Amino acid sequence: MDQDTRIAVIGGGSWATANIKMLSDNREHKEIFWWMRNTDSIEHLRRYRHNPNYLSSVEIKVPAQHISSDLNAVLAEANMVLLNVPAAFLKEVLAGVSAESFKGKKIISAIKGFVPEDNMIIGEFMHKMYNIPLSDIVVLSGPCHAEEVALEKLSYLTIASADPQLAARFAGLINTRYIKTNVSDDIYGTEYAAVLKNIYAVASGICNGVGYGDNFQSVLISNAIREILRFVDAVHPIDRDIKESAYLGDLLVTAYSQFSRNRMFGNMIGKGYTVKSAQLEMNMIAEGYYASNSLHQINKTYKVNMPICRAVYAILYEKHSPQIEMKLLADQLS
Numbered sequence: 485m486d487q488d489t490r491i492a493v494i495g496g497g498s499w500a501t502a503n504i505k506m507l508s509d510n511r512e513h514k515e516i517f518w519w520m521r522n523t524d525s526i527e528h529l530r531r532y533r534h535n536p537n538y539l540s541s542v543e544i545k546v547p548a549q550h551i552s553s554d555l556n557a558v559l560a561e562a563n564m565v566l567l568n569v570p571a572a573f574l575k576e577v578l579a580g581v582s583a584e585s586f587k588g589k590k591i592i593s594a595i596k597g598f599v600p601e602d603n604m605i606i607g608e609f610m611h612k613m614y615n616i617p618l619s620d621i622v623v624l625s626g627p628c629h630a631e632e633v634a635l636e637k638l639s640y641l642t643i644a645s646a647d648p649q650l651a652a653r654f655a656g657l658i659n660t661r662y663i664k665t666n667v668s669d670d671i672y673g674t675e676y677a678a679v680l681k682n683i684y685a686v687a688s689g690i691c692n693g694v695g696y697g698d699n700f701q702s703v704l705i706s707n708a709i710r711e712i713l714r715f716v717d718a719v720h721p722i723d724r725d726i727k728e729s730a731y732l733g734d735l736l737v738t739a740y741s742q743f744s745r746n747r748m749f750g751n752m753i754g755k756g757y758t759v760k761s762a763q764l765e766m767n768m769i770a771e772g773y774y775a776s777n778s779l780h781q782i783n784k785t786y787k788v789n790m791p792i793c794r795a796v797y798a799i800l801y802e803k804h805s806p807q808i809e810m811k812l813l814a815d816q817l818s
């Protein structure tokens with residue numbers, strides 16, 4: 485791979501802002517370009533060097549002329565593309581982009597969600613829709629919340645690719661004093677686990693919202709990791725240790741953290757908010773809501789026993805009572 489790194493970050497939310505910070509703080513030479521849809525935010529960033537709406541304390545060091553709402557222009561500058569828009573909007577954002585625009589570029593997905601209409605993880609979607617070779621795809625996963633990156637709290641990222649050299653190369657571009665990196669070749673398992681844990685974080689929030697305590701939550705989460713293992717083993721059976729940070733760690737941080745949007749969203753649902761009112765209240769993305777529906781569709785093929793995901797789907801999409809569903813679920817956990 486050429487060492488001249490020109491990386492485009494696509495997305496303007498919290499995690500994109502955190503990724504910009506990590507890439508900027510990392511010492512390896514690189515040029516960074518940034519696409520976001522919000523032109524007011526771009527103006528603000530150019531003048532004041534802070535993203536007005538997400539992680540606004542973070543100082544942005546990307547040159548003003550490298551920040552743009554013209555996606556094709558930003559892609560044209562880059563040889564690496566870090567995708568970071570919520571999965572539900574990825575197709576819409578990429579609507580005017582051809583496979584040619586991605587040709588020869590390395591694609592890093594920092595998204596933790598399914599493309600809704602296609603029910604595909606992002607790596608699979610980019611491979612199938614844009615002909616990106618699997619060996620040019622990198623999955624960037626946690627456990628890591630954007631808010632703690634802003635505070636420079638020590639965090640670990642997992643970087644998965646079928647090409648170990650590419651994974652190591654990207655790790656070398658993002659590690660810093662406060663970011664350590666693990667590399668993995670489990671692109672499917674890393675991505676599926678990162679998407680599924682959002683559904684369990686919603687479940688964790690729902691339980692809290694309806695009044696269950698820490699004792700029950702620990703049982704819920706130990707059952708959740710078994711569900712994740714059953715699912716990833718069914719979809720992509722390889723030898724993996726589910727206790728590694730990319731799987732168990734990401735589940736734990738999202739299910740327990742004060743910063744988790746999925747948990748926050750679930751908590752509101754448990755307290756009786758409708759999906760719409762919870763989404764409006766948050767003003768941030770809870771991927772677990774969309775993932776719940778896609779997982780329900782995907783699992784019609786695999787038929788994995790996933791009672792927690794089934795309960796979350798019933799609450800979010802079939803309008804079942806959170807109290808009753810959680811009571812029914814409690815009888816199935818051990």
Ligand SMILES: NC(=O)C1=CN([C@@H]2O[C@H](COP(=O)(O)OP(=O)(O)OC[C@H]3O[C@@H](n4cnc5c(N)ncnc54)[C@H](OP(=O)(O)O)[C@@H]3O)[C@@H](O)[C@H]2O)C=CC1
Pocket residue numbers: 495496497498499500521522537538568569570571573576577594595596597626628629630631767768769770771
């Ligand atoms: N936050 C985190 O700690 C982490 C997040 N991730 C993942 O990163 C991805 C992005 O999440 P995150 O940055 O946190 O998101 P945020 O909730 O911080 O921000 C939401 C983003 O979505 C954009 N958006 C909202 N509606 C639309 C739309 N209709 N079309 C296009 N874009 C839209 C917003 O743009 P605008 O401001 O213009 O409305 C904004 O950039 C998700 O897959 C998430 O799971 C992964 C690891 C950690």
Ligand SMILES: O=C(CO)COP(=O)(O)O
Pocket residue numbers: 596626627628629682685734737738743744745746747769770771
């Ligand atoms: O993926 C995350 C942490 O690893 C972020 O989770 P939330 O979207 O629930 O905040």
